[in-house]
Amino acid sequence: MKKITLLSLLAVSIISFAQQKSTGNVTLSSNMTANLTLNNTTSKATLRLTGPSDRWFALQFGAFGASGGMESGEDLVYTNATTLIDANQNGVGSSPTTDATQNWTVTSNTVASGIRTIIAERNFSTGDANDYTFNYNNATIDFAWARSGSASYGLSNHGGGNRGYNTSVALSTTLGIQDFSLNSSSIYPNPSNGNFNVETKTGLNQINVYSQLGALVETIDVKDNATSVEVSLKKLQKGVYLIELKKENDKTWKKIIIE
The missing domain is CATH 2.60.40.1210 (Cellobiose dehydrogenase, cytochrome domain)
Structure with a gap:
């Protein structure tokens, strides 16, 4: 039994x-x-x-x-x-x-x-x-x-x-294996009004923001390997931007829509 x-x-x-x-x-x-x-x-x-x-x-x-x-x-x-x-x-x-x-x-x-x-x-x-x-x-x-x-x-x-x-x-x-790389990071809300949160399981060193044409428009240095970061891009024009999340040798790309 x-x-x-x-x-x-x-x-x-x-x-x-x-x-x-x-x-x-x-x-x-x-x-x-x-x-x-x-x-x-x-x-x-x-x-x-x-x-x-x-x-x-x-x-x-x-x-x-x-x-x-x-x-x-x-x-x-x-x-x-x-x-x-x-x-x-x-x-x-x-x-x-x-x-x-x-x-x-x-x-x-x-x-x-x-x-x-x-x-x-x-x-x-x-x-x-x-x-x-x-x-x-x-x-x-x-x-x-x-x-x-x-x-x-x-x-x-x-x-x-x-x-x-x-x-x-x-x-x-x-069987899903829990991913502790930056690839498992999330961005919310998305779309947003320019204010959004980045959540990771491994922490961050830097966030780079690029236009769809590949131009770097913003760099944010993250202190203390934070796993939760509030980001404000309200000064940018409405549109789609690519977000590069970096920590040492690990990096991933996300997309944010600003309405």
Whole structure:
């Protein structure tokens, strides 16, 4: 009887602890992979996308099956020479339209041995009609991918053999491990009127604020490795800003919207 009780308690503990689902590393082609993780605690999706560094490559996600990969209105992301672009399909033969609001925040963008690896995150739901809404309860997700047939960042026909589908990719529950890096930091309220709070589990040394064009507009030195910092940017114009959080060798990027 005691064994049954202990096993039951363990099962309940594992179920309550498991707050993440992931596709794991999905091989799209010989030099492209995708890994999507849904965190039900933060309601954020994290995408790790790899592909050739000398050309654009793209990933579409949603629920479209193997026949709806380029239908107008489908959500996708693609890379240019520098970053990840949030966009929307316009149908077969037409280049996608860049979304007015870039809801993916790139937290890492590295190139090694000709392969670019981008890690980005966004909320499950952005409130943007152009964006796919991730549902933690879904058991699968569909991927479609494409890349330029030659070394080029200009969007054009990808050519045969440079596209494909991975449909009904399983989203499997994983055991979440508490993250004490700066990546687990939170900013609230967001959007804000310019006054907001930064909360971390590991403490901060510095906060840098950048415009969307990459210009440094504010540097805030944080004393005593504080884990909670009140920030005021009310003097800045309304818009979207990138927040760099730093502590020694650890750093991460967040996005703040000032209304």
